[in-house]
Amino acid sequence: MAMSDASGSDVAIGNETDSKGRLLTSDGRPLRAALERANRRRKLTAFGLVAPLLAFILIFFAYPIMQMMMRSVDNPAVVNALPQTLEALESWDGQDLPGEDVYAALYRDMMADKELPRREQKIGPLAVRLNYEISAARGAISRTARTVDEFEAPYKEAFMDAHRLWNDTTIWQIIQREGRPLTASYYVAALDREYNAEGEIVSVPENRQIYVSLFGRTFWLSMVITFMTFALGFPIAYYLSSLPMSKANLLMIAVLLPFWTSLLVRTSAWIVLLQGQGVINEMLVALGLIGDEERLSMIYNQTGTIIAMTHILLPFMVLPLYSVMKTIPPSYTRAAKSLGATPWTAFRRVYFPQTLPGIAAGGVLVFIISIGYYITPALVGGQDGRMISNEIARHIQSSLNWGLAAALGSMLLVSVLILYWLFNKLVGTDSLKFG
Incomplete structure (x- = not known):
């Protein structure tokens, strides 16, 4: 007698039993152990088939995302460059200038590495990091590092003579606050906030508030598109489905x-x-619909973004809709009409509800792609038509503030996940049909 296990393999069952009354296979093994072994073999085979894809996802998708989220809170520059200064600042009250021991x-710390190239490997990232928090910090640290070899006690006066910023309590407050391996400063900046002199999180001046409005514009444009x-x-x-x-x-x-x-x-x-x-404005002028001085402004604004992205993303909506509409039998609509429904009622009450899975799939697809679009x-x-992805790219390519770019990217990722979770609660991902 033969019995198929979960993998489809045949396990030969004999007529004998062991001393405990358990069935044995034809080769004398307990049947249960043979089935468990075959099931383990099936699972290992399945895992071996998906292992390359799993490794690809982990290496090229999950790992970069984790690196991005880690960079948004990673803060090694101050800790690596100023360990003794941070230790001396532990007893500072943050009000008046620090004492001579801190200077x-x-x-x-600045003289820890005698060789100038090795010193710059620590001082350079420190200057860049502090410059994100206060302007002129990069110049102050770079100028001081070039002349620190000539300093003599008392060091407080020497640093004050080197640059005016060392006579400001703000730079010391920032060093004390950012002297931790992890920081929330990038997320504070991404929410158009900053730390005040008391260490409280407050809103930045209105003329510097850009990120929250960019997030709002990004989601608004994505919904419109x-x-x-x-x-x-x-x-x-x-x-297409009717042809x-x-x-x-x-x-x-x-x-x-x-x-x-x-x-x-x-x-x-x-x-x-x-x-x-362009072509459109020239045609409108030639047809007399608008005057030569009344040309429409359709480029380098939100209108241009909406028009171009709608054209580019249109196939991502058409394909899921077509795949669902093709499976709807035309007899349903004909039956509704034969029962007295008007064409509009038959469409609204019978046909349109059956297309909702395709609408949901196309909507999710277009919306998520729109949120992260960059080139267009x-x-x-x-x-006016910039989106948050353009600001992230600017920080990566121009300002080199990768921490802030990572914070903005992480917030965008979390926002999409929250929206997807809400969509799953309200509509249900099991109703999506992509074809």
Whole structure:
């Protein structure tokens, strides 16, 4: 007699039992142990098949995300460069200037490495890190490091003569506050907040508040773009699903055609179309719809971002909708009409509810892609059409404030996860259909 285990393999069962009454296989092994062994072999085989994909995800997806989130709180510069200064500052009350012992400790820290290249390896990151908190800190530390070899006691006067910033309690408060391996300063800055002289978190001046408004603009533009792709994509998908397969395939090629063109080329084409002297404005002027002095401003603003991104992301809405609409039997609508429903009622009460899984899938797909989009807003968005991804890229490429960029990226990631969790609670991810 043969019995199939969970993996589909046959386990031969004999007619004999052991002293405890347990069935034995044909080779004399207990049946239960043989099945457990076969099940373990099946699990190891399955794990071996998915192991390359799992390793790829961990190395190239999970690990970089963890590194980004760690960098948003990592704060080694002050700890590595000024260990003795931080120890001396433990007894400082934070009110008046520190005493001579603190300045002497700062001198010893700066003189810890006699060789100038090794000293700069610590002093350089320290200057950059403190400059994020207070302007002129980089110049103060760099100038002091170049002349510290000539300092003599009393060191307090020597440091004050080297740069005026050492005569300011603010720099010492920052050193004391940031003298920890981990910091929340990047997240404080990402929320348009800062520390005051008392160490309290307060709002920055209104003319410096940019990140919160950028987050709001990013989510607002993403919602508008998602709605626009739905408004344009639903009729296209409906028409595709009603055509014979041969004609539908030809039209589907037109829908997928943008994927065969570089994203940069498509975005650049919109610049040509939307600019003040572009094709669209020239046509409107030629038709007499607007005057030459009344040309529409459709580029380097939110309008340009919405138009270009709607065109680029439209296929991501059409494909899930089409895959769902194709599975809806036309007989349902005909039956509703035969029972007295008007075409609009039949569409609203019978057809449209069955397309909701496709709408949800396309909406989630377009919305999440829109939130993190970078190239199109950078080229056609200008100042008004910028999104938070452009600010993250600026800090990575220009200001080199990777900690703040990591904090902004982490907040964006958490925001998306929260929105996805809410979507799962309200709609349910099990209802999504991507094809």
